[in-house]
Amino acid sequence: AEPSVKYKRVLLKISGEALMGDQGYGLHPPTVARIAREVKSVHDMGVEICMVIGGGNIFRGLAGSAQGMERTTADYMGMLATVLNALGMQAQLEALGIHTRVISAIPMDQVCEPYIRRRAVRHLEKKRICVFAAGTGNPYFTTDTAATLRANEMACEAIFMGKNGVDGVYDMDPKKHPEAKRYETVSYDEVLQKNLGVMDASAIALARDNNLPIIVFPLDEPGGFKGILAGKGTYTRVQG
Numbered sequence: 001a002e003p004s005v006k007y008k009r010v011l012l013k014i015s016g017e018a019l020m021g022d023q024g025y026g027l028h029p030p031t032v033a034r035i036a037r038e039v040k041s042v043h044d045m046g047v048e049i050c051m052v053i054g055g056g057n058i059f060r061g062l063a064g065s066a067q068g069m070e071r072t073t074a075d076y077m078g079m080l081a082t083v084l085n086a087l088g089m090q091a092q093l094e095a096l097g098i099h100t101r102v103i104s105a106i107p108m109d110q111v112c113e114p115y116i117r118r119r120a121v122r123h124l125e126k127k128r129i130c131v132f133a134a135g136t137g138n139p140y141f142t143t144d145t146a147a148t149l150r151a152n153e154m155a156c157e158a159i160f161m162g163k164n165g166v167d168g169v170y171d172m173d174p175k176k177h178p179e180a181k182r183y184e185t186v187s188y189d190e191v192l193q194k195n196l197g198v199m200d201a202s203a204i205a206l207a208r209d210n211n212l213p214i215i216v217f218p219l220d221e222p223g224g225f226k227g228i229l230a231g232k233g234t235y236t237r238v239q240g
């Protein structure tokens with residue numbers, strides 16, 4: 001790795017919506033390809049990369065249950081949506097020549113690998129990107145919780161939350177309040193108390209209990225991911 005890089009192993013979390021471009025639904029391959037290039041630039045630095053991608057561009061369990069579906073079934077549909085996104089990302093990463101494994105919390109052997117912790121660690125050591133799919137495999141959780149869980153299991157040094165249209169965590173919604181201020185750093189407890197919307201509360205608590213830093217940064221900034229890993233650009237660090 002280049003000497004300026006502070007991280008050896010990280011987890012990048014993006015929402016499903018980050019993949020849909022301006023389509024309003026589903027996957028937009030050129031957008032997925034653009035994100036894959038951002039990831040490649042970090043992979044080229046020698047950093048080991050885990051990814052968790054949400055499913056909200058296709059299906060959210062809560063939305064299904066609000067429309068009368070049984071919640072657990074709706075959540076399984078949401079988890080399957082994340083597998084579609086993970087496969088879409090794998091295709092674009094492999095088009096760039098990066099060996100990538102999709103690893104699902106719900107076994108589906110013809111499609112991708114099942115989650116086996118030691119095997120995933122080995123992939124990372126061999127510089128393969130691991131895209132963790134199907135969330136935690138459990139209903140009532142989110143891909144934010146899955147990201148925190150996997151980052152802990154894989155001993156990542158931090159979670160990088162790549163956002164669109166926002167460059168960190170603000171004390172109030174910057175789209176509604178022009179006077180909103182961005183935090184350089186903010187504690188887990190303040191995020192929870194003020195409901196600052198970095199991740200859902202169980203994911204924040206899991207990060208806090210394991211002292212896992214969360215770095216919120218703009219993924220739509222070209223070269224942004226690489227810059228943030230070297231400590232450049234604007235971002236917010238959530239820590240103890």
Ligand code: UDP
Binds near residue numbers: 056144
């Ligand atoms: N989900 C779940 N368990 C998990 C992770 C995800 O049930 O461990 C379901 C849940 O229904 C959620 C959907 O998958 O709404 C998509 O994930 P999420 O909403 O986190 O996606 P994002 O908002 O990041 O796109």
